[in-house]
Amino acid sequence: MAPPHRHSRHGVHTNGPSRRSLLAGVAALGALGAAGCSRVASASTVKGGDLLRRLRAQGVVRLGIAGEIPFGYIDKNGDLTGEAPELARVIFKRLGVDRVQPVPTEFGSLIPGLNSQQFDVVAAGMYVNPDRCAQVIFADPDYQMLDAFIVRKGNPKGLHNYQDIVAKKAKFATGTGYAEIQYAIDAGYKQSDILIVPDQVAGLNAVEAGRADVFSGTALTVREVVKKSSKAEATKAFAPIVDGKRHVDGGAFAFRPTETNLRDAFNVELRKLKKSGELFRILKPFGFTEAEMTDLTAKELCGG
Structure with a gap:
């Protein structure tokens, strides 16, 4: 994400308002997670960190999640799931850590929580951007993501990108802290005219009720939320224009800057899963398609 946003997957400012609204029960589960395990041990003086060794000894890794479907959340049965936690289970098992434990928090608190050692890794589908x-340091992305719109059935205003919204003076809505806020502003939409809603469900409601002509979000969340709607549909996914170029976001696991050994070991296993096709099999139940598999690297998205 070139501008300081998300993620979406997604926040316009790294430590700003949460893009990911917490689901019912997550706060209580966070308290359980905090009670079930003491604070993460202080950083090691070992070059590259020794967190992986400590996690193997403990047999558990604590995952910072932000309660957003399909990235990392607590389901109706009270179980941890989502693309990132399920992927974490597989990779950490291969690394010799048998159990994952959720630590729910607001999306804007994920990076501060990670760096203050409240959990070991961010497993929330966080977009990689220079800010x-x-x-933090990122693993390579496990998925890439384009944007899409929720519009009324038949897309009567013919809205397919942010430039269309500006040209046709459409009423534009998006979510709290979403990267799409900046995408629309970059296209020339007046910030004060943007309708900010809590999440994609509220965005769907706004379009169905006529309070907005269009709601913008990630292609995955948009296509999932309109499935049961008789009044709205999702547009074809597209890449927003950032600094005159098509921009594709990528979501990844985040680690403390000192823990390069753990990040590198994680990347080795992630690459194996990509090569074998198992990564797609893990992510597919959460609505991901083959188009969202990626060979993007964290270095590319960090601007390095």
Whole structure:
């Protein structure tokens, strides 16, 4: 994410308002997670960190999640799931850590929580961008993501990108802290005219009720939320224009800057899963398609 946003997957400012609204029960589960395990041990003086060794000894890794479907959330049965936690289970098992434990928090608190050692890794589908790369280190992305719109059935205003919204003076809505706020502003939409809603469900409601002509979000969340709607549909996914170029976001696990050994070991297993096709099999139940598999690297998205 070139501008300081998300993620979406997604926040316009790294430590700003949460893009990911917490689901019912997550706060209570966070308290359980905090009670079930003491604070993460202080950083090691070992070059590259020794967190992986400590996690193997403990047999558990604590995952910072932000309660957003399909990235990392607590389901109706009270179980941890989502693309990032399920992927974490597989990779950490291969690394010799048998159990994952959720630590729910607001999305804007994920990076501060990670760096203050409240949990070991961010497993929330966090978009990689230069602002965040200055605070944490990322594994390579496990998925890439384009944007899409929720519009009324038949897309009567013919809205397919942010430039269309500006040209046709459409009423535009998006979510709290979403990267799409900046995308629309970059296209020439007046910030004060943007309708900010809590999440994609509220965005769907706004379009169905006529309070907005269009709601913008990630292609995945948009296509999932309109499935049961008789009044709205999702547009074809597209890449927003950032600094005159098509921009594709990528979501990844985040680690403390000192823990390069753990990040590198994680990347080795992630690459194996990509090569074998198992990564797609893990993510597919959460609505991901083959188009969202990626060979993007964290270095590319960090601007390195």
